[in-house]
Amino acid sequence: MKEELAICDTCANENCFIKKHLHLEQMKQYVSKKHSFVCKKSQPFIIEGAPLQGLYFICKGKAKTVKTGINGREQIVRLTTNGDTIGFRGFGTSKRYLIGAYALEDTILCNFSNETMMDILKNVPEFTYALMLFYADELNKSENNIRKIAHMNVRERVIDLLLYIHKKFGQNNNGLIEIELSRKEIADFAGTTEEQAIRILSSLKKEDLIKTVGKRIGLLSPSKLQSEIMEHKYF
DNA sequence: GCATTAATTGGTC
DNA sequence: GACCAATTAATGC
Numbered sequence: 001m002k003e004e005l006a007i008c009d010t011c012a013n014e015n016c017f018i019k020k021h022l023h024l025e026q027m028k029q030y031v032s033k034k035h036s037f038v039c040k041k042s043q044p045f046i047i048e049g050a051p052l053q054g055l056y057f058i059c060k061g062k063a064k065t066v067k068t069g070i071n072g073r074e075q076i077v078r079l080t081t082n083g084d085t086i087g088f089r090g091f092g093t094s095k096r097y098l099i100g101a102y103a104l105e106d107t108i109l110c111n112f113s114n115e116t117m118m119d120i121l122k123n124v125p126e127f128t129y130a131l132m133l134f135y136a137d138e139l140n141k142s143e144n145n146i147r148k149i150a151h152m153n154v155r156e157r158v159i160d161l162l163l164y165i166h167k168k169f170g171q172n173n174n175g176l177i178e179i180e181l182s183r184k185e186i187a188d189f190a191g192t193t194e195e196q197a198i199r200i201l202s203s204l205k206k207e208d209l210i211k212t213v214g215k216r217i218g219l220l221s222p223s224k225l226q227s228e229i230m231e232h233k234y235f
Numbered sequence: 236g237c238a239t240t241a242a243t244t245g246g247t248c
Numbered sequence: 249g250a251c252c253a254a255t256t257a258a259t260g261c
Contacts, residue, residue, distance in 0.1 A: 154249075183242060193250060198243060214258085215241095 005108050006036040006059040013083030016057055017134070018110070021127045030120050036110045039063075039103040046087055046101035052094070054113040056086040061107025062169075062179060065099045066188065076189040079104075079179070081169065088135070091117070104180065148232065149191055156229050157190040158200045162210065163226060166219050176216040 008031045013019055018034075021027050036059060039045040045056065048068055058080055065078045065086055077099060080086055090098045103109075112120070121128050148160060162177075169179040181189075187197035201217070204210045209225055211218045219225060 194241090195243080195251085196249065202243080 005038065006034075006110050008034075008110075011059065013059065016083040017085055017127065017130060018057060018112075019083070020130065021124065024124060024126060026124050027120070027127070030112070030116050033116045034110050034112050036108060039107050039109055041103055041105050041107075044100055044102045045109060046097050046099065048098070048100035049096050051096055052087075052090065052114055054111055055088055055091070055117050056101070057110040057112075058082055058084050058086070059108040059110050061109075062104040063101055063107055064104055064185065065101045067099055074188045075191060076185060079165065079168065079189075085134075088131075088138075104185075152229065152232055154190060154192045154196055155200050156232065157192070158186065158197060159204075159225050159229050160232075161186060161189050162217065162219060163222065163229070166222060171218060174213075175211070175218040175220075176213060177218060180215040182215065 008018055008022055011019055018027070018031060022031065039061075045063075046053075046065075048066070060082055062079070062081045063084075063086060064076050065080065066074045066076050068074050078086075086101050087097060087099075090096065121131070148157060152160065165177050165179050165181070169177055171177050183198050183201070184194045186201070187194045190197060201210070201212065205212060209219070209221055211220055
């Protein structure tokens with residue numbers, strides 16, 4: 001039953017790198033070599049500093065990737081969901097993972113071994129080219145994040161996060177964003193402490209800009225929030 | 236139902 | 249804006 005979890009042929013993730021190139025005849029042999037499994041909520045599937053074990057793709061679910069700082073403080077680097085890929089950094093250049101990854105909910109993952117990935121990269125130029133474009137895009141995002149952390153204050157970074165998850169995960173018909181992050185995780189993303197994140201959420205709530213139901217957050221006025229961080233969006 | 240964990244608030248540096 | 253303490257809410261077992 002485990003291997004039945006994720007079949008690329010019937011997968012709905014059109015944005016997945018594998019799925020996008022599945023029409024190529026050569027890809028079929030590699031796809032059959034992948035290994036898929038379930039990672040339970042809040043469990044890690046990549047340990048920071050552990051030896052590389054290939055590339056992971058999210059078939060269904062959500063995950064965070066983190067970097068651990070000096071005093072045990074974590075920085076959330078990226079949030080990922082269906083079709084996204086994880087563990088691509090350090091590929092070829094490093095023997096160990098430079099990030100850790102945790103499931104934010106029960107998540108079905110697909111794993112391609114180092115050897116399989118190497119074969120694909122060497123033999124399927126379309127795939128390699130697409131991955132290069134992806135890297136370039138990720139680098140750009142990473143540079144934007146540096147700027148954000150340098151120039152934005154905490155309130156602005158929290159607002160930025162809210163708009164980001166709003167855009168990435170969407171809002172359901174109750175007006176709540178389709179992801180559950182703990183206050184700690186919000187803080188880890190915004191590069192601050194849990195208390196500070198809570199205070200900012202509280203004031204945003206008082207200002208009628210957001211609403212909260214348990215861990216879920218809803219944006220009442222995305223445009224107002226957007227305008228508050230507008231000055232940082234020059235690009 | 237109890238026990239551990241998360242969220243919140245207030246205060247100090 | 250971080251760190252600590254106290255209280256309350258939520259969640260796991």
